[in-house]
Amino acid sequence: MADKVVLRQxxxxxxxxxxxxxxxxxxxxxxxAVYGVMTVGSALVLGRVTDDVIIPAFRDGHTTAGALIGAFAAVFGVALLKAFGVIGRRLWAGVMQYRLQATFRRRVTRQYLRLPLAWHHRHPTGTLLSNANADVEAAWNPVAPLPMATGVxxxxxxxxxxxVITDWALALVGFVIFPAIAALNIVYQRRQGPLAMxxxxxxxxxxxIAHESxxxxxxxxxxxxxxxxxTRFAAASRELADANIAVGRVRALFDPILEALPGFxxxxxxxxxxxxxxxxxxxPGDLVQVAYLFTLLAFPVRAIGWLLGDMPRSVVGYDRVRGVLDAEGEHTYGETEGGDAAAGPARLEARAVRFGYSDDTDVLHxxxxxxxxxxxxxVVGPTGSGKSTLVSLLVRLVDPVDGGILLDGTDLRDYRRGxxxxxxxxxxxxxxxxxxSVRDNITLGLDLDDAAVHEALRIAQADFVAALPDGLDTQVGERGTTLSGGQRQRIALARALVRRPRLLVLDDATSAVDPRVEAAILHGLRDAGPATVVVVAYRKATIxxxxxxxxxxxxxxxxxxxHHTLLERSVGYRRLVNAYERAAREDAERELDTDIDVSEAEEATAS
Structure with missing residues (x-):
């Protein structure tokens, strides 16, 4: 039953x-089909050449130039048509396979972009990468042998x-061998299918595992x-290797038998x-014709086996890809436009927002x-209070379960895409x-002049860019590894500012810079405008x-x-911000003590 299901799928x-x-x-x-017909045609031609040219030549002791030319033309003509069939089959089968893989990779990627962040939270990145690559390839692997199998x-x-027309007795031999090959292929698929899956x-x-590492x-x-x-990666790799070896063992057992049957x-x-x-x-020519036909049929008949052999992996790969394409949770959009910087700062409202990552647990109430x-x-609160979740809701990375986030009086769900x-x-x-480069990391494809980029960098206090080896053209490396954490944060801030947003949301986006630079950034944001700013903050000076x-x-x-009012009337708030300030002061004192110890050690070494 399982075999029938795999075959049907x-x-x-x-x-x-x-x-x-x-x-x-x-x-x-x-x-x-041209290849298949010409394969049979080549056997027919060889049989006629045997009866009309080769046997008379041995019997009479001589032959004619016309007979040889005719035999050559017949064999060459059939071979030429067969070659055209092979070229066309392989060319168009490859084009079809690679077009399908490219099409479904694009569909999977577009679906990833359409699905909300909450869906991505539930699916490991490594699995998503496998869906877009290995699973897409596996789904369409049978396409390569499909035209050949159809032609067979x-x-x-x-x-x-x-x-049958040539000789009924020899036809009976063929009718015994072909079902035997088909039966062997069926047994092969039953053994191979679960292993390939x-x-x-x-x-x-x-x-x-590789992606996580x-x-x-x-x-x-x-x-x-x-x-x-x-060790963790090696264990998974060994398990995969064992599975592939098991697949290879089954193939190594059945391949020789499948090759031997036509020879038999x-x-x-x-x-x-x-x-x-x-x-x-x-x-004699008829015997040569049928015998030669058997030798030619061995390889094409194997194409059916290749097709059936790829089906289990194809079914698994396609099901995994289909699972992504059929995933629900895509954002719906309205018709409200956005992006009018001339309209000035935006008005933001949160109305009775409730959100949870699972049905039984709410993060925001x-x-x-x-x-x-x-x-x-x-926005201030202890760790785990829901601040980052709220930030995600404010820019509609996720949608609330109840309530709504309004921008200029319009629910975010009513804005058009983008x-x-x-x-x-x-x-x-x-x-x-x-x-x-720094420039491309800030513009991200927008057609902006360097003046706008420099202005955004100025507000973000990213004056260090001018001192980089190539300025805006400096390559920052993967994930910005050539820059410090504070430098990366300021470039990310400039990336947002250069777009002149009407609402700017900072999720502790200046935590890696010192308080003096952070204060300069916030003052610059206030002076630059026009934007409404929501900042998740910890430092008392920032708040x-x-x-x-x-x-x-x-x-x-x-x-x-x-801030000063909450300090007076809210005990929890006062304890929280004072705790943050005390922790920051202790860290600064430890750094100072470390610097003093290093200086004293250097003086002792010098003396």
Whole structure:
């Protein structure tokens, strides 16, 4: 039953391929049919040449130039048409396969971009990479042998008719061998199918572990976990290797048998045919024709085996790809435009917002506040209070379960696609930079002159760019590895500012710079305008620069108001910001003590 299910699902996948590329498939199958017919034709021609040219030449002791030229022309003509069939079949089969892979890679990637961040949180990155690469390739691997296998059906049909017309006894031999090959292929698929499916699943596991190791390289090295990660990856790799070896063992067992069956058919044909020739029931040319046909059929018939052999992996790969393409949760959009910088700072409202990453646990509960245009609000709260989740909601990386986020009185869900990105900008705490120049990391494809880029860098206090070897053209390396954390944050801030957002959201985006630079940045944002600013902050000096503070704890807004007012009336808020300040002061004192100890050691060494 499982074999039938795999076969049925595999044929359905092939049906999708044919519907996607019907013209290319038709061209490939036509070329394959030409190849199949000419394969049988070459046997017919060889049989006629044997009877009309070779045997008379041996009998009479001589032949004519016309007979030789005619034989050469017939053999060459059939071979030429067969060659054209091979070229056309392989060319169009390859084009079809690679077009399908490219098409579905683009579809998977576009689906990743459409799906909300909450969906990505539930799926490991390594699995997503495997879906877009290994699974897409596996899904369309059977497309390469598909035209040949289809052409083989034509060839077998023509061959069967040819053998019946030539000699019924030899045809019976063929009708015994061909079913034997088909039966062996069925047994082969039953053994090979589950092993191939398991190997495909393990490929995704290996990709996932590799991605985690590369992405967490800093953690792995700083904590000395290289050997443990190597062991973890080695275990998964060995499991994948064992699965692939199991696949290879089955293939190594069945391949020789599949190769031997047509050869056995040739021997049987020669034995039966020789007896019939000796009794005058069969012409020598007919025997040569059928025997040669058997030798030619061995390789094409294997194409059906290749097709069936790739089906289990194809089914698994296509199901995994289809799981992404059918995923629900895509954002819906309205018709409201965005991005009109001339409209001035945006008004922001949060109305009874509730959100949770799972159905039974809420991160935010009935969060409500508003921010007047042009004002700066600081969101303050202990770790795990929901600040970063709120930030994601403010720029619609995720949608609330209940309530809504309004920008200029319009729910974010009513903006057109791209409207929010043209109106609001988020600068996260972990600044991501591409392996590109400083300029390209800031513009990200926008057509902006260097004056606008320099102005954004000035506001972001990123004057260090001028001192880089190539200025704006300096390559920052993968993830900006050639820059410090504070430098990366300021370039990320400039990236947001250069777009002139009407709402700027900073998720602790200046944590890696010193307080003096952070204060200069916030003052610059206030002077540059026009933008409403929401900043997740920890430092008391930073919080004090905001017009108002929203204090969140346990996913709820416990209080809001000016910084000095909250210090007086909210015990939890006062304890939190004083704790942050005390921790920062202790860190500064430790750094100072370290510098003093180093200086004293240097003086002692010098004396």
């Amino acid at each position: 595999g044929l359905r996948v092939l049906g999708v391929a044919i519907r996607e590329e019907p013209r290319i498939f038709a061209a490939a199958v036509s070329a394959s 059906v034509v060839m077998l049909f023509v061959a069967a008719i040819s053998m 398991r190997a495909q699943e393990l490929r995704a596991d290996v990709a996932e 590369f992405d967490g390289a800093l953690v792995v090295k700083t904590l000395g976990r290289e050997s443990e990660e190597t 058919g040739v021997l049987l044909v020669l034995v039966v045919g020789t007896v019939r020739v000796s009794h005058g029931n069969l012409a 009935d969060v409500a506040f508003d921010v007047e245009p042009g004002r700066t609000i600081a 409207g929010i990105a043209a109106t609001a900008a988020l600068v996260p705490q972990q600044a991501f930079l591409f392996d590109d 004090a620069l905001a017009d108002e503070v929203v204090y969140i704890e346990g996913g709820r807004v416990l209080d809001r108001g000016p």
